[in-house]
Amino acid sequence: MNNNIDYKKVIIRYLKEWNWFVLSLIIFIGLAFFKLRYTAPEYNANAKIMLVDDGGMSNPAEELLKDLGKISSSDSKKVEDEIEVLKSRMLMKEVVKRLDLNKKIFAKGRFHNTEYFPLKIAPIKIDFLASDTLIYESRLSFSVNITSETTFNFIRIIGQEEGVPTKAYFGKNVETPIGGVLITPNTNNLSNYIGQTIYVQIRPIDKVAESYRNAVKIKQAGEFSKVLNLSLNDHVVEKAKSVLNTLVEEYNRASIEEKSAKSNSTAEFINKRIDYIASDLGKVDDEIEQFKTGNKLTDITSEANLYLQTNAQTEQELAVTRTEYNKINFMKNQLNDDGFERIPANIGLSNGSVNSIANKYNELLENRNRLLKSSNEKNPIIVNLDQQLLALKSSLREGLENSAEAIGLQIRSLENQASKLNSKIYAVPGQVRKSRDIQREQGIKESLYLYLLQKREEATISLISTSPNAKLVDSASSNNLPVSPNRTITYFTYIIFGLCIPFTFFYIKDLLDTKIHNKEDLEKIIRGITVLGEVPRISSNKKLLIERNDRSILSESFRIIRTNFEYIRRHDQNENYKNVVFITSTINGEGKSLFSLNMALTIANTGKKVLLVGADVRNPQIYSSFKNKKDKNYDSSKLGLTEYLADESLSIQEAINDYKINDIGIDILLSGKIPPNPAELLMSDKVKDLFDKVSKDYDYVIVDTAPSMLVTDTLLISEYAGYTIYLTRADHTEKKILNFAEELNAKNKLNNMMLVVNDVEQSNFGYGAKYGYYGTPVKKGLFSRFRKA
Structure with a gap:
C-alpha cells in the first residue's frame, strides 16, 4: 500500500475552493480592522x-563592625x-x-x-x-x-x-x-x-x-x-x-531606611558599652585617688620592680582572659533568649570561628527581616532562613561553651602563676602593690574607652552617608509608538485564522466524506477492474443526449469510453455475446438509463447497427430519457420486453421499434409494462432466444439492467452479457457499497466487468482536469480577463 502523499493534489484540492478562502480572508481582515480601530492602544x-x-x-556602619572584628565581608x-x-x-x-x-x-x-x-x-x-x-x-x-x-x-x-x-x-x-x-x-x-x-x-x-x-x-x-x-x-x-x-x-x-536602621542599631550598642566602661573607669579613678591620698605614695623601691613587672604582666593577661570570659558569658546569656534577635557580634572575642558564625547569623537575620516586609513566615524562603538561623544559633552556643571551657583553664593557670608571684611580693609594701593593680586596671579601661569613642563618631557619620541599593542608569522613557495592538501581528493572526477556518472546514469535510468523486477515487477503492472513463456533469440548461457531429464535453467523454471499450474488446478472447454490453449499477439514481442511451447513440454515430434493450423492467426510464415531453401523441401502449417475454406469439421484430434521436438512428426494445413477477419473467427461456437473435442481427446490443444490489434481475440474465459496464455516480455512490461490486467481480457473477464514473464535476476529473477537452473553448479566469483588459 502506497502511503505517499501527493502534495500537489492536496494543494489543488484546496485551490478549487479559492472563493471560500477569499471570502474568509475578507471577513477576518475586516474583523482585524475593527479590532485595531476600536481597541485602545498601549504604549x-x-x-x-x-x-x-x-x-x-x-x-560605614558595617565597616565599623568589621574593624571591631564582629562580622565578615557580606556576600553580594x-x-x-x-x-x-x-x-x-x-x-x-x-x-x-x-x-x-x-x-x-x-x-x-x-x-x-x-x-x-x-x-x-x-x-x-x-x-x-x-x-x-x-x-x-x-x-x-x-x-x-x-x-x-x-x-x-x-x-x-x-x-x-x-x-x-x-x-x-x-x-x-x-x-x-x-x-x-x-x-x-x-x-x-x-x-x-x-x-x-x-x-x-x-x-x-x-x-x-x-x-x-x-x-x-x-x-x-x-x-x-x-x-x-x-x-x-x-x-x-x-x-x-x-x-x-x-x-x-x-x-x-526603602534600602536607605534599612541601612540607616542597621547603623542606628550599631551606634546604640556602642553607646551602651561606652556608658558601662565609663562607669567602671570612674570608679577606678576614685579608688586610685583615695589610695594615693590616704597612703601618700610617691615612689616604689627598685627591689620590688622585677617582681612587680612580672606580676603585672601576669595580671594583665589574667584581666584580658577574664574579660574574654565575661564576653563569652555575655553572649551566652544573649543566646538563651527565645526567638530571633540580633546578637552583639562586635564585642571583640578572640575566637574567629565564633565571630564568623555570629556575623553570618546577623546577616541571615537581616535578610529574613527584609523579606518579611514583602512576605510572611510561611514563605518557603523564610522557613529556610529560620532553619539556617536555628542551626547557626546551635553552632554558636556550642562554640561559646568550648571557648568558655578553654578560657577557664587559662584563667586558672594564670591565677596559679599570679599566686606564686604574689608570695614573692609580700615583702613589698602592700600599698605599692595595690597602687600598681589599680593603675593597670585604669590603663586597660581607659584604652578601651577611647577606642569606643572613636568608633562612635564614625558610626554617627555613617548615618548621613548611607547610599541606595540602585543606581539609575536610564530614567523611564518611551518612543511613543503603540505596542499593542500590533498592526502587523494582528493582521497576520487574523489572516492565519481566515485561512485556517475554511481549510479546517474542507479538511473535516474530506475526512467525513464517504462518496466517490472521480476516477482516481474509484481506482483507489476497487483495484484490478478497468475504469473506462468519466462522464462529466451537465447543467440542466444543456442537452443531455449525444447529437450527430457533436463536439461537446459530454460527447467527447463517451467517445473516450467507447474507444477504451473497443480496445479491451479487440484484445479479449471472449466469443460468446461479444457484442452484448450490460449496463448496471449498485443502486438506483446513478444515471444508468441515460448512460445506456448515450452509449448507444455514441456507437450508432459511427455507423454501427445498435440495439438498446430496456431490461430494467421494474423501473423503466429509457423512453422518458429521450421522448419529447411536449409530444401529446405519446403512445404508452407500445410493446416492449415484458410483452415479448409474456406473449409466446409475439416476435422480436414486433417488439423492437426504430427511433431517430438527434438525427441518429437506433433500435430500441423498451421495457414495456411493469409486470407483477419481473424475476420469474426474466428466467423465461425466451430470454436466451432474445439475446441469441439480437447478438447476430446487431453490431452492438446495449442492455440497460436493474441495480445489482437492490434486485436479482441483472444476475439472472448476466450469462448473456459479453461485457458489463458497472456505473457509479460521483457525489452519490457511497465508497463502502463498492465492496459489493468488488465481490461481484471476484466471484465472476458479472462477465468482464468494467467501471465508469458518471456525473463528475469537470474540476474533479481524475486526469487532465485543468486542461479540458481538445477543441473546446477554454474558459478564461477572472485574472486572465483583467490581464487582457
Missing part, C-alpha cells in the same frame, strides 16, 4: 538601573531577591499612593477614552472628605456632566448602568456611598468644557497595586549582570514612565 515605557552592592559602595545580594523586592506589594502600594493611581479621571471619546494624567491636568479636581484609609479601600464610579461654570449633573454608575442625574454645584459637598466629595474646577476657563462628561473611577489601592505589580516586567540585562531592565505597558505613556521612576525612588528610599 511601552522602560527604565534601566544597576544594583550596587556593598563591595562597590560600602556601608542575589539579583533575584532584589527583583522580588522591586515587585513587592509594599513598594507598589507606595507608588500607587504617591501617584494617586487608585483615582482615574477620563473623558469618554468616540473610540478611545482620554485619561487625564497626572490628575492636576484634569478640568476638575476631586477631594474626598473621608479619611485616606477609607478611600484606599473603596470602589466608586460616577460621571460629572458640566452644565455651566457653577453647576454640573452628578451621575452614579453601578456596573454598566448609570443612575439618575443629580444637580450639584462646584465647591459644595456631594454625598456618595463613601462619604462627601468636593468637586471644584481645575481650570481658569471651564466654559470650554460645558456639555462635556467627565468620568471618575475610584478603585481599592490593593487591587491597583496588584495589577501594576503583575504588569511591571523586570529582567536582567545579562546572565550575570547586575543591570536590570524595567518595562511597563499602559494606555497612558506618561503614567507608565511615572510608575517606573517612582518605583525606583521608593526602592532606594
Whole structure:
C-alpha cells in the first residue's frame, strides 16, 4: 500500500475552493480592522538601573563592625531577591499612593477614552472628605456632566448602568456611598468644557497595586549582570514612565531606611558599652585617688620592680582572659533568649570561628527581616532562613561553651602563676602593690574607652552617608509608538485564522466524506477492474443526449469510453455475446438509463447497427430519457420486453421499434409494462432466444439492467452479457457499497466487468482536469480577463 502523499493534489484540492478562502480572508481582515480601530492602544515605557552592592559602595556602619572584628565581608545580594523586592506589594502600594493611581479621571471619546494624567491636568479636581484609609479601600464610579461654570449633573454608575442625574454645584459637598466629595474646577476657563462628561473611577489601592505589580516586567540585562531592565505597558505613556521612576525612588528610599536602621542599631550598642566602661573607669579613678591620698605614695623601691613587672604582666593577661570570659558569658546569656534577635557580634572575642558564625547569623537575620516586609513566615524562603538561623544559633552556643571551657583553664593557670608571684611580693609594701593593680586596671579601661569613642563618631557619620541599593542608569522613557495592538501581528493572526477556518472546514469535510468523486477515487477503492472513463456533469440548461457531429464535453467523454471499450474488446478472447454490453449499477439514481442511451447513440454515430434493450423492467426510464415531453401523441401502449417475454406469439421484430434521436438512428426494445413477477419473467427461456437473435442481427446490443444490489434481475440474465459496464455516480455512490461490486467481480457473477464514473464535476476529473477537452473553448479566469483588459 502506497502511503505517499501527493502534495500537489492536496494543494489543488484546496485551490478549487479559492472563493471560500477569499471570502474568509475578507471577513477576518475586516474583523482585524475593527479590532485595531476600536481597541485602545498601549504604549511601552522602560527604565534601566544597576544594583550596587556593598563591595562597590560600602556601608560605614558595617565597616565599623568589621574593624571591631564582629562580622565578615557580606556576600553580594542575589539579583533575584532584589527583583522580588522591586515587585513587592509594599513598594507598589507606595507608588500607587504617591501617584494617586487608585483615582482615574477620563473623558469618554468616540473610540478611545482620554485619561487625564497626572490628575492636576484634569478640568476638575476631586477631594474626598473621608479619611485616606477609607478611600484606599473603596470602589466608586460616577460621571460629572458640566452644565455651566457653577453647576454640573452628578451621575452614579453601578456596573454598566448609570443612575439618575443629580444637580450639584462646584465647591459644595456631594454625598456618595463613601462619604462627601468636593468637586471644584481645575481650570481658569471651564466654559470650554460645558456639555462635556467627565468620568471618575475610584478603585481599592490593593487591587491597583496588584495589577501594576503583575504588569511591571523586570529582567536582567545579562546572565550575570547586575543591570536590570524595567518595562511597563499602559494606555497612558506618561503614567507608565511615572510608575517606573517612582518605583525606583521608593526602592532606594526603602534600602536607605534599612541601612540607616542597621547603623542606628550599631551606634546604640556602642553607646551602651561606652556608658558601662565609663562607669567602671570612674570608679577606678576614685579608688586610685583615695589610695594615693590616704597612703601618700610617691615612689616604689627598685627591689620590688622585677617582681612587680612580672606580676603585672601576669595580671594583665589574667584581666584580658577574664574579660574574654565575661564576653563569652555575655553572649551566652544573649543566646538563651527565645526567638530571633540580633546578637552583639562586635564585642571583640578572640575566637574567629565564633565571630564568623555570629556575623553570618546577623546577616541571615537581616535578610529574613527584609523579606518579611514583602512576605510572611510561611514563605518557603523564610522557613529556610529560620532553619539556617536555628542551626547557626546551635553552632554558636556550642562554640561559646568550648571557648568558655578553654578560657577557664587559662584563667586558672594564670591565677596559679599570679599566686606564686604574689608570695614573692609580700615583702613589698602592700600599698605599692595595690597602687600598681589599680593603675593597670585604669590603663586597660581607659584604652578601651577611647577606642569606643572613636568608633562612635564614625558610626554617627555613617548615618548621613548611607547610599541606595540602585543606581539609575536610564530614567523611564518611551518612543511613543503603540505596542499593542500590533498592526502587523494582528493582521497576520487574523489572516492565519481566515485561512485556517475554511481549510479546517474542507479538511473535516474530506475526512467525513464517504462518496466517490472521480476516477482516481474509484481506482483507489476497487483495484484490478478497468475504469473506462468519466462522464462529466451537465447543467440542466444543456442537452443531455449525444447529437450527430457533436463536439461537446459530454460527447467527447463517451467517445473516450467507447474507444477504451473497443480496445479491451479487440484484445479479449471472449466469443460468446461479444457484442452484448450490460449496463448496471449498485443502486438506483446513478444515471444508468441515460448512460445506456448515450452509449448507444455514441456507437450508432459511427455507423454501427445498435440495439438498446430496456431490461430494467421494474423501473423503466429509457423512453422518458429521450421522448419529447411536449409530444401529446405519446403512445404508452407500445410493446416492449415484458410483452415479448409474456406473449409466446409475439416476435422480436414486433417488439423492437426504430427511433431517430438527434438525427441518429437506433433500435430500441423498451421495457414495456411493469409486470407483477419481473424475476420469474426474466428466467423465461425466451430470454436466451432474445439475446441469441439480437447478438447476430446487431453490431452492438446495449442492455440497460436493474441495480445489482437492490434486485436479482441483472444476475439472472448476466450469462448473456459479453461485457458489463458497472456505473457509479460521483457525489452519490457511497465508497463502502463498492465492496459489493468488488465481490461481484471476484466471484465472476458479472462477465468482464468494467467501471465508469458518471456525473463528475469537470474540476474533479481524475486526469487532465485543468486542461479540458481538445477543441473546446477554454474558459478564461477572472485574472486572465483583467490581464487582457
